[in-house]
Amino acid sequence: MRLEITGLTKRYGKQAALNDLNLTIHEGGVLVLIGPSGGGKSTLLRVIGGLETPDSGTVTLHGERLPVTESGLLAYRRANGFLFQQFNLFPHLDALRNLTLPLETVHGQTPEQAKATAEEALERFGLLAHAHKRPAELSGGQQQRVGIARAVASKPRVLFLDEPTSALDPEMTAEVLELVQELAEGGQRIVLSTHEMGFARAVADQVAFLAEGKVIESGPPREWFENPASEHARRFLSKVLRYL
Amino acid sequence: MTASRRNWNLIAGLAIVLSFAAFCFLIFSGLRGGWNWQGPWEARELLFKGWKTTLWISLSALVGSLLVGLLLMLGQRSPLVVVRWTCRLFLEFVRETPLVVQLLVGYFLIFAPLLSRPLDNIGWDEKLIIGIILLSLFEGAYLGEIFRGGVESIPRTQWESARAVGFNRVQVYRYVIFPQALRRVLPAVAGQFVSLIKDSSLLSVIGAPEFFYQSRVYVSKSYAGLEAYIPLALGYLILTAPIAILSHRLERRFRDET
Ligand SMILES: Nc1ncnc2c1ncn2[C@@H]1O[C@H](COP(=O)(O)OP(=O)(O)OP(=O)(O)O)[C@@H](O)[C@H]1O
Numbered sequence: 001m002r003l004e005i006t007g008l009t010k011r012y013g014k015q016a017a018l019n020d021l022n023l024t025i026h027e028g029g030v031l032v033l034i035g036p037s038g039g040g041k042s043t044l045l046r047v048i049g050g051l052e053t054p055d056s057g058t059v060t061l062h063g064e065r066l067p068v069t070e071s072g073l074l075a076y077r078r079a080n081g082f083l084f085q086q087f088n089l090f091p092h093l094d095a096l097r098n099l100t101l102p103l104e105t106v107h108g109q110t111p112e113q114a115k116a117t118a119e120e121a122l123e124r125f126g127l128l129a130h131a132h133k134r135p136a137e138l139s140g141g142q143q144q145r146v147g148i149a150r151a152v153a154s155k156p157r158v159l160f161l162d163e164p165t166s167a168l169d170p171e172m173t174a175e176v177l178e179l180v181q182e183l184a185e186g187g188q189r190i191v192l193s194t195h196e197m198g199f200a201r202a203v204a205d206q207v208a209f210l211a212e213g214k215v216i217e218s219g220p221p222r223e224w225f226e227n228p229a230s231e232h233a234r235r236f237l238s239k240v241l242r243y244l
Numbered sequence: 245m246t247a248s249r250r251n252w253n254l255i256a257g258l259a260i261v262l263s264f265a266a267f268c269f270l271i272f273s274g275l276r277g278g279w280n281w282q283g284p285w286e287a288r289e290l291l292f293k294g295w296k297t298t299l300w301i302s303l304s305a306l307v308g309s310l311l312v313g314l315l316l317m318l319g320q321r322s323p324l325v326v327v328r329w330t331c332r333l334f335l336e337f338v339r340e341t342p343l344v345v346q347l348l349v350g351y352f353l354i355f356a357p358l359l360s361r362p363l364d365n366i367g368w369d370e371k372l373i374i375g376i377i378l379l380s381l382f383e384g385a386y387l388g389e390i391f392r393g394g395v396e397s398i399p400r401t402q403w404e405s406a407r408a409v410g411f412n413r414v415q416v417y418r419y420v421i422f423p424q425a426l427r428r429v430l431p432a433v434a435g436q437f438v439s440l441i442k443d444s445s446l447l448s449v450i451g452a453p454e455f456f457y458q459s460r461v462y463v464s465k466s467y468a469g470l471e472a473y474i475p476l477a478l479g480y481l482i483l484t485a486p487i488a489i490l491s492h493r494l495e496r497r498f499r500d501e502t
Pocket residue numbers: 012015016017035036037038039040041042043044
């Protein structure tokens with residue numbers, strides 16, 4: 001994955017969620033964003049996921065500038081996938097329809113193609129048995145997995161995941177993380193934020209440590225976890241790793 | 245149910261039935277000349293014609309008010325401040341003045357001078373058409389508010405997820421927001437439709453030949469009494485009851501679904 005971000009700023013009122021943020025990634029399929037709450041991880045994901053427009057700065061993904069027009073952003077969102085913490089699925093549709101609807105209406109597949117694609121995606125994640133259940137009839141973990149299946153069914157260039165497990169209990173967290181790991185091993189490019197340090201370390205090719213709207217440091221997980229350069233990251237790690 | 249609760253139920257039921265019977269007796273014994281169903285029966289064609297007109301008005305205004313309501317809802321969510329304000333102003337005006345006044349002003353001052361001639365020329369009943377337009381605007385203002393409440397009650401996460409899967413603006417509404425909002429507003433919309441049917445009786449003030457108007461014509465011609473108003477009540481009930489029943493059905497179905 002090639003990602004270059006320069007001078008990225010996003011304000012909500014007076015609050016700067018992203019404050020002149022810079023980040024350059026040259027290689028590695030999985031980028032993990034780590035950092036204290038309120039550090040700007042979600043905001044960064046939303047901007048590079050095409051859901052929010054920054055106030056200033058540029059993002060270049062694989063040599064292409066992030067579009068600024070609404071129609072450009074729409075096309076960009078269609079080419080990538082996004083998953084939030086929770087409530088991703090449309091509650092009035094069953095799992096299968098949650099997958100087929102965007103395939104038909106956004107990606108131009110015929111109903112038969114969409115059904116085949118969707119069933120293949122559900123099958124792959126062991127969810128086919130739940131195809132005809134509505135979100136309310138699925139566990140939180142199953143909902144997130146169906147959400148991921150929906151996001152990857154259209155073969156996104158990059159999959160953005162914002163704390164995909166933070167609303168789940170440990171058992172469900174494990175099943176979702178396994179799935180993400182599987183995707184990563186299959187070559188899916190992923191940018192995700194998480195508070196699960198063990199998982200971050202295992203799955204990441206690159207980590208970026210965000211605090212106060214900036215990337216404080218970034219690099220391969222091994223080095224960063226063993227020996228963070230900044231005092232800020234060291235304090236953060238010692239706090240979150242205390243009980244591991 | 246306990247035995248004593250059952251006894252009390254029985255006693256209360258009897259008391260209600262008895263007082264209702266006494267009430268009816270008092271009223272009907274006060275009628276001079278007793279019942280006379282001859283009159284309404286002879287006027288049945290006139291009354292039925294009025295009833296059919298009311299049905300027609302109701303159906304047209306139902307569609308019309310849906311359109312108006314939808315436009316007002318979308319207008320209030322427009323990115324343009326001017327559009328938002330205009331819709332808001334119209335809505336407040338319509339909801340804060342009596343329908344009778346709107347009908348009289350709207351007919352005699354606004355629409356009749358504009359539309360009477362052209363409508364007559366193509367052979368349409370101008371009173372009916374203008375009445376339908378005015379009724380659609382009035383009920384549409386209420387529907388607009390109901391729709392707005394429904395759309396705004398859909399949580400932010402649904403709008404975001406809809407955008408995230410790549411739906412454009414229209415698709416977001418069509419596939420995600422409307423289907424969910426519809427389930428929430430259904431009871432209120434059904435209630436509004438029932439109101440619409442009942443409110444259509446006010447079109448008599450501009451002389452639209454609907455059910456209430458024809459009943460009045462008949463009563464004033466024949467000096468008939470209470471008999472004429474009983475078919476009137478039943479006639480409206482036949483129109484409104486199915487909507488109420490259907491709405492309860494759908495409500496239950498949607499509740500079971502989620
Ligand atoms: N829609 C918004 N309106 C106002 N302020 C916002 C909004 N979104 C984020 N912020 C603010 O921007 C800052 C960064 O928030 P962000 O959600 O990006 O942090 P985060 O790193 O994802 O935190 P967490 O780990 O708690 O999810 C926070 O101070 C937050 O209060």
